[in-house]
Amino acid sequence: MRKxxxxxxxxxxxxxxxxxxQTQAPAAxxxxxxxxDWRAIAPENLLVIDTSKGRVLVELIPVAAPNxxxxxxxxxxxxxxxxxxxxxxxxxxMAQTGDPKGTGEGGSELPDLxxxxxxxxxxxxxxxxxxxxxxxxxxxxxxxxxQTQPDAQMMVTADFKVDAHGLFCPGVLGMARSGSPxxxxxxxxxxxxAYPALDKRYTVWGRVVSGLDVVRSLKASDTxxxxxxxxxxxxxxxxxxxxxxxxxxxAAVLNTNSATFQTLAQQARxxxxxxxxxxxxxxxxxxxxxx
Numbered sequence: 001m002r003k004x005x006x007x008x009x010x011x012x013x014x015x016x017x018x019x020x021x022q023t024q025a026p027a028a029x030x031x032x033x034x035x036x037d038w039r040a041i042a043p044e045n046l047l048v049i050d051t052s053k054g055r056v057l058v059e060l061i062p063v064a065a066p067n068x069x070x071x072x073x074x075x076x077x078x079x080x081x082x083x084x085x086x087x088x089x090x091x092x093x094m095a096q097t098g099d100p101k102g103t104g105e106g107g108s109e110l111p112d113l114x115x116x117x118x119x120x121x122x123x124x125x126x127x128x129x130x131x132x133x134x135x136x137x138x139x140x141x142x143x144x145x146x147q148t149q150p151d152a153q154m155m156v157t158a159d160f161k162v163d164a165h166g167l168f169c170p171g172v173l174g175m176a177r178s179g180s181p182x183x184x185x186x187x188x189x190x191x192x193x194a195y196p197a198l199d200k201r202y203t204v205w206g207r208v209v210s211g212l213d214v215v216r217s218l219k220a221s222d223t224x225x226x227x228x229x230x231x232x233x234x235x236x237x238x239x240x241x242x243x244x245x246x247x248x249x250x251a252a253v254l255n256t257n258s259a260t261f262q263t264l265a266q267q268a269r270x271x272x273x274x275x276x277x278x279x280x281x282x283x284x285x286x287x288x289x290x291x
Contacts, residue, residue: 033260038252038286039142043241046251047076047206050236053218056211057251057287058173061144061204063125064166065116068175068184068205073239075108075186081237089220089228093195096176097234098187104227107185115181116203120161121148128256130265130278138278140256143207145169145278147199166204168195169279171212174202190215194279209253209285250288
């Protein structure tokens, strides 16, 4: 992938927290989350991607891919991604970036990473089951859609954990690579739509919590190879914790352990019927820009 390579009718009327807070969620239901229903994203896990089309906020998911999440943090805070192009953007698929050459063949000076296509999930991962179409047990770890083995299987494993892997739903971020599974380096892609053929073949390390509309607005290719002429670019990429306080946004998403989430998930299930998928869940988010 280095070389070549909805939405549910869930919504919320979100109570205003700070005066500058922005709320984003699909418009439909009329359920207002309580203050306790929000889960604040840790600043060290909030990736702020400023682009020529607007801002994208991503939650890093270290439990799913600790080494890849750390690589993104490292490169972002080195300023490595600043000015890099979205060199490969395919409509109804994904937008790829992170290559200093802008051709799909470059990377950083750091060594390639071993694949983290799946992870071991314990009870402390905060998994919430969302029964839907697809194999295995499906649900969310935070805001990341996953497929996993049932909790009961933990009783017969040595580490009291079970296998799980991220699903390539809209907004999910994966690490690009070449033919070798262990060749991911700096390039990554953001899903514009669901694409299950990538599941367990590429490392999932995060999900867009705000700005999926920006991802979908990036200039796309009109050629089979997906390469973009005159592409959009990332202007600055930093982890929120490394930004000056005056420039640091905060974000909170609906807690999947809340009763409000169960209500919204049920509304989505009723709206989609037999076709309901965990990919149809788009969590409401509350963003407070920097002061």
